[in-house]
Amino acid sequence: MLRHVVMDMDGVIYRGEALLPGVRTLLQQLQQRGVQVAFLTNNASRHRQELAEKLKAMGLPCTLEQVWGSAYITARYLAREAPAARVFVVGTAGTVRELQEAGLTVVPTHEGATHVVVGLDWGLTYEKLRQAHYAICQGAHFIATNLDPTYPDSLHTTAPGGGAIVAALRTSTGVAPQVMGKPQPTGLALIAAAWGVRPSEMVAVGDRLDTDIAAARAFGCRAVLVLTGVTRRAEAEQAPAALRPDAVIADLTELVPLLERWGRDESGPLPETHKKVDPEG
Numbered sequence: 022m023l024r025h026v027v028m029d030m031d032g033v034i035y036r037g038e039a040l041l042p043g044v045r046t047l048l049q050q051l052q053q054r055g056v057q058v059a060f061l062t063n064n065a066s067r068h069r070q071e072l073a074e075k076l077k078a079m080g081l082p083c084t085l086e087q088v089w090g091s092a093y094i095t096a097r098y099l100a101r102e103a104p105a106a107r108v109f110v111v112g113t114a115g116t117v118r119e120l121q122e123a124g125l126t127v128v129p130t131h132e133g134a135t136h137v138v139v140g141l142d143w144g145l146t147y148e149k150l151r152q153a154h155y156a157i158c159q160g161a162h163f164i165a166t167n168l169d170p171t172y173p174d175s176l177h178t179t180a181p182g183g184g185a186i187v188a189a190l191r192t193s194t195g196v197a198p199q200v201m202g203k204p205q206p207t208g209l210a211l212i213a214a215a216w217g218v219r220p221s222e223m224v225a226v227g228d229r230l231d232t233d234i235a236a237a238r239a240f241g242c243r244a245v246l247v248l249t250g251v252t253r254r255a256e257a258e259q260a261p262a263a264l265r266p267d268a269v270i271a272d273l274t275e276l277v278p279l280l281e282r283w284g285r286d287e288s289g290p291l292p293e294t295h296k297k298v299d300p301e302g
């Protein structure tokens with residue numbers, strides 16, 4: 022049995038406010054089998070505590086340490102790579118709080134900023150974009166929590182995501198940001214380091230090829246696509262190698278048997294192992 026599972030949230034655990042079928046049972050089964058679970062989401066608008074509370078409100082027990090949003094990943098990454106950073110933020114209060122809790126200094130204007138962190142910001146103003154633009158043009162390091170073009174919105178199906186705000190600054194400055202969220206493998210790498218495991222010991226589960234599966238491929242762990250979100254089976258089968266999952270499951274009730282099957286053949290080299298063990302995947 023493989024014992025380290027990283028799950029995306031929206032489209033995997035829930036859709037909007039509705040828990041997906043089999044999730045509560047699955048999490049109990051994983052706990053009984055001693056499987057470590059982390060939740061990894063590109064959502065940067067919420068502090069981990071808010072994300073954990075959403076899961077708890079759905080009857081899913083979880084600890085703060087299990088929840089990895091892209092604002093937290095950004096904070097952890099910067100705390101390690103640039104602990105003296107002075108950060109100008111285009112983002113929510115949740116993003117600011119993650120950075121401050123990681124010991125980073127958040128500055129109110131471009132002056133003295135060494136880094137600019139940009140994500141979804143419901144309080145976006147032209148003035149914030151201008152300050153971020155000044156800082157980046159003066160040489161501050163441009164960091165995007167994620168490049169998601171949209172996020173699900175119950176009223177109008179989607180709303181502009183963090184990627185749309187990042188694109189405004191990319192256009193104005195001509196500078197490409199360093200991206201923290203999926204498809205970059207930074208979050209998976211931080212979780213692996215926290216658990217003390219290698220990529221070959223980990224399984225990533227997600228509903229999007231271009232973020233969840235791409236990040237798993239880039240990191241080198243096994244990738245499972247679950248069809249409860251935005252991707253259909255035919256799209257997964259036609260995907261190029263960098264976006265192709267090792268297995269496709271209809272919903273999470275199929276995950277435990279898959280982890281058991283893979284765990285029996287843990288020693289072989291990764292890509293060949295997948296094909297041998299799960300030819301229909």
Ligand SMILES: [Mg+2]
Nearest residue numbers: 029031032228
């Ligand atoms: Mg998702």
